[in-house]
Amino acid sequence: MSISDRVIAIIAEQAVLEPSDVTPESTLEDLGIDSLGLVESIFAIEEEFDISVPFNANEPSASDFDISNVAKIIAGIEKLVSEKV
Amino acid sequence: MKRVVITGAGTINSLGHSVPDTLEAMREGRCGISELEFRDVDRLAIKIGGQVRGFEAEGRFNRQQMSLYDRFTQFTLTAAKEAIDQSGIEFHGELAARSGVVLGTAGGGVSTWDDNYRSVYEDGKNRVHPFVVPKLMNNAAASHVSMEHNLKGPSFTVSTACASSNHAMAQAFQMVRSGAAPTMLTGGSESMLCFGGVKAWEGLRVMSKDACRPFSANRNGMVQGEGAGVFVFEEYEHARARGADILCEVVGFAMSSDASDIVMPSKQGAARAMSGALSDARLSADKVGYINAHGTGTAANDKTECAAVADVFGPHADELMISSTKSMHGHLIGGTGAVELLACIMALRDGVIAPTIGYEEPDPECALDVVPNEAREAKVDVALSNAFAFGGLNAVLALKRV
Known part of the structure; x- marks a missing residue:
């Protein structure tokens, strides 16, 4: 799974939603988190x-760390993962 | 001064997952103490306890709740629901605004501490779940009861070791009696049966390796238990007006401090708490038919407690019955007084005295009627419930048949 899919899976589980219901544009507020x-x-x-x-x-x-929407969160995680030595 | 009655009771402990199951076990003199089952139990010297079995928390609580509820909170919520359901009371409006929750616990979320210390010390992890603090805090159970049942009045947690529940119920009683609150949820909970929780008790060398035999000459120490007891304390007229089933009346209490030793009990401190509860209830000693003893099964407690009873009751000490149900459910530490209050309710309401099981040899230093091994039918008008904690903090409640 890509980083994006893994982050979405975590957010979806927290929101008690299907991963398909979590879009890059979704905000945490939209998702009820x-x-x-x-x-x-x-x-x-x-x-x-x-x-x-x-x-x-x-x-x-x-x-x-930008949490304004799912896409921003994923971008932040991707950056942190790439910086990991 | 208002009259205070109990209109609901709930419990979960090693004898049963409800009040009817627990009382049936007490009537039958069943023992809930058995081999402990949890991680690393083989590294303990003490391997027995009154452990709650077959409690499927995952089926009762959702994922979010599970991440916030330590086992002591799970027990509390389970018992509180039973008590409120029985009472039939619903909290809204003015009643909700003025009613609260006072609960006792000695250790709070002990297994949450244990699991997370294990994780950071033993497993070397550097990150813990974000809810560790709200999960382990001693007031977590009281707070979740308030949230679950919409209780918006005075709520807090009392922690006085083995007397926590009795001190908590004394506070709730005072609030209802004084008119500060029309109803209070009260009692207590404990869940220390995990590796660290039992290992700590082992250190004191007062634990039995085979059984809890209070007052028996061959007793060899205490046995831990776990669980919760929760009650609805309600102002008498309020309960009458809504046609509630009244289980019994709470008529008095007293608290005392030994001010002498951090672990050894004092006859004078225990006696002052019992006589204080009687004078608070304006009852003469000869009215008491049953005492639910603190009765831990240690050499120190049992002889001190019996001597204190003899001092307070004089010749009547030989007439009354005194039993320790810890022989069946173990010592629930901060939750113990709450579960033991059930034995008092059974004595007053059903006329059945719970026995002291495991009684094998009379001890001349405990020469009272300890209701050995088998329950007994008897009409009881007044009962006392004793709790004498480490730290010399004592709390005794007086209850009356309605």
């Missing part, structure tokens, strides 16, 4: 890819 759900998704992503996501739940907008 609240702040706790977001933190849990990031944990699952970190576990899946063995990376550390620079996300601060106190101030998500100030984090160096």
Whole structure:
């Protein structure tokens, strides 16, 4: 599975949706994922890819990680995975 | 001062997953203590406990709930639902705004601590699930009961080791009696039967390797249990007005502190709690027909407790019955007083006294009627429930037949 598919699978599971219902344009709000759900998704992503996501739940907008939609999240993960040595 | 009655009861423990199952086991003198089953149990010296069997949490709670509910919270929610269903009470509007939840637990989410310490120390992982803190915190169970049942009044958790539930129920009682709350959910829960939870107790060297035999001369220590007991404490007129089935009345309580030793019990502290509960209830000692003992099965507790009973009740100590149901369900630590309150309700409501099982040899230092091995039928008007905790913190409740 591609990184994109793996991230979508994690987000879909959190949202209790089918992966096909999660589009690149979907926002977490669209998918019904609240702040706790977001933190849990990031944990699952970190576990899946063995990376550390620079996300601060106190101030998500100030984090160096864009969560504004699924495509942005996937792009961020792809970057982190590519930087992994 | 308002009168306070119990209109609902719920439990899960090693004797049963409901109040009727638990009371049936107590009537039959069944033992819920058996070989423990969990990871690394072979590294323990103590391998027995009153473990809850056949509890399928995954079938009761959804994935999101499972990620937030430690086993002690799962037990609490299960017992709270049974209590509320029995009571028939629904919380909305003013009733919801003023009613709350006070629960006892000694350790809170012990297995969540255990699992995650194992993960970071033993497995060397550097990341834990984000809900570890909300899952293990001692107030998690009380908070989830408040959320699940819309209880918006005073809610908190009491942690006084083995007296946690009794202290919690004493608080709930005071709130309803004073008029601060029309109804309170109260009781307690514990789930320490995991490797770290039992290993810690092992260190004290007060645990039995074979059975819990309170008051028996050949007793050799305590046995841990797990589970929860939850009750609906309700103002009497409120319960009457809605036609609720009243299980019994809570008529008094007292708390005392030994102020002497962190683990050894004190006869004076225990006696002051029992006599205090009687005076709070304005009852003379000779009205008490049954005492649910703290009765841990340790040398120190049982003889101290019996001596305290003799001091408080004088000649009547030989007339009343006193039993320890820990012999059947084990010591539920912070949840124990809640499950043991069921034995008091059974005595008052059904006229059945739960036995002290495993009783084999009389001990001259525990020369009371401990209802050995078999339940007994008897009419009881007033019952006491004792809890004497490590740290010398004691809480006794007085209950009356309605």
